[in-house]
Amino acid sequence: MYTPEMLESIKKVEATREARMGAELRRMTADEKEKLLNEFHPDYKQEGFTTLKIGPNKGDKAPVELADILQARSWVEKLNIDLGIVDYDVDVLVIGGGGSGASAAIEAHENGANVMLVTKLRMGDANTMMAEGGIQAADKSNDSPMTHYLDAYGGGHFKAQPDLLRKLVMDGPIAIKWLEKFGVLFDKEKDGTMITTHGGGTSRKRMHAAADYSGAEIMRVLRDEVFNRKIPLVDFTAALELLLDDEGNAAGAILENMETGEHFVARAKAVIIATGGAGRMHYQGFPTSNHYGATADGLVLGYRAGAKLLYQYTLQYHPTGVAYPPQIFGALVTEKVRSVGALLVNVDGEAFMHPLETRDVSAASVIRECGVRGKGVATPSGGRGVWLDSPIIEMIHGPGTIEKRIPGMMRMFGKYDIDIRRVPMLIYPTLHYQNGGLQITVDGRTTNVKNLYVAGEAVGGIHGENRLMGNSLLDIIVFGRNAGLNASKAVEGADKPKGLNIEHVRRFMKEAEDAGIKADAVSPKLFPAYARVGR
């Protein structure tokens, strides 16, 4: 399946493999990392960003594509909906059917709330389902919440909100226990000891996994649990805009059936935004590892309702996205491949960096290798990539390791006749994770809109300006549950919201007009526009 040039380069990779086996690779110094990031990481590329002209973060920097949708028109402007006719009337409305939404719904249900979940695709069609590598938690004897805190804090450039990060690491083992209790099949030794590995930027082996289907395994079980509890689920339905009550508190959402276009009013005493990430925004033209519905919808909804964003200018580019074959361009090659020993190797067969630097550093390093250093391998579509040398894994850990530890990867490439036990994979960074998002307090609520909660990838601040592998699956469980619990507690016994309205949208549009913004686009985006032709 590889091109002749690729096969030529693979010979060089094979030639150096023996020698690379034992060699100790140096980690970069703090200064080297800083310089590398400044020069090569997409987050530091000025042209990719603009200044927000309106809204709660007016004057702040945001990716151009995000600014465009934050400041775009709203779907509901043209709609003629009678907000007096309430189609769904609940205590807690969860928007988003990924891991954070499911956790929130389960916990709200557990707490006795009348909770409903709406999601744009099917339940579980979400980034959570795609997580391969694993989930962190400090539950081994050589590890502690403090060590976990330090790894995450430093990895996020000391920008995490300390109280949120504290909650993440302290509740980590509790979250794993919660999942174990539901029957999530973690990789374990015969005696029940968790099999844990490193991830980029970890100082202890605290990555728990379920083969390389960690997210899928968690999502399948949580979804099953939502079904078992008969929590009302409205799928193929998107939230288009939040509704506020006469005091300006969150009070529901306007929904759209994605298939028929019909609109509905959902009234709720509390709303939890669990809409996930933004990979399908293709910031700076990058491909993405994310699911089809990752279009930052929740950020738009929250922003228009007055909620603040934090770190919206930092994205995570995963160092190892597929560069070739084209059918899976941008798809993720899990970090676990490096956790179990694979090395990043350039066109000449040189291992050019330590394979487990943090993701931002690794991505910048790959971009440098393929760019100014000219050590990338060309692809037919005009792109470049470097090798992720997988055959070395079985030289280290013995035959069968790849099939056992990273079967998903083996299958993904196998479909295109690439046997990763024998040949390396060609990779290049891919848009992977939204580090920033809506700002919350430690109880999961937005800082300035009452009854509006946020959980999961739509939150900004838990990880700072870079997230470590395995901390996101952890955060969706910890903060998903947290939001579900606190939202249901906060509205216990409360009256139904009165005076549902979308005045905030009108105000926002007025502000846009006054700022001279002439947007054609309508947001939230809901889906990327991939159809080549059509209506």
Place this chain on the structure above:
Amino acid sequence: MSEMVSVFLFGKKYDVPSGLTIMTAMEYAGYRLVRGCGCRNGFCGACATIYRVEGDRELKFCLACQKTVEDKMYVATLPFFPLLKEIYDIEKIGPTEQIMMQLYPEIYKCVGCNACTKACSQELRVMQYIAFAQRGEYEKCAEESFDCVMCGICSSRCPAGISHPQVGLLARRLTGKYIRPESAHLKDRVEEILGGNYDKLIEDFMGKPADELKELYNNRDIEA
């Protein structure tokens, strides 16, 4: 790559570039997908697809996001299949032999045709994992079914009306909860945390001056 092939989407012919997947071919043809598209990378099972290539007698099955188009391919997607999902309380059931009989009795009507295995988009030995479930060997069923994306193609082929993905899921949950030993170090750590053992420690740690935390971070000892 720019070579074109003809694919028949729901019977209608479209000419599309040869390197596309069935999913991207549909988009190339002009479909704006709502159903039958989730993760776009083989994890969610939203895009189950049935196809036949002209001249080939065999009916084939795949995930639309994972399959490259072929010339004269006749494609029908299966964005939904009515699987049977039984409701249960995981706390109240156990890995007993009767549980499958109670919840999914149709597995005992398996006629051994192996159509499920032949159709599986993940190349799993589906009939084998159903056999394990029949015998109450849930851990084996869990392992054998582990990579299931629940696309439902197997069930669409089953003369006995078995909902294989749901059987596998139940077996996995039973295995994870009841059969594999509970993790002792996890249990201990949770108790320590809930007991407040770390409250002051983390507080003190977080309270260190920024420079000291940086220093600590840059000089961490990293487990080998």
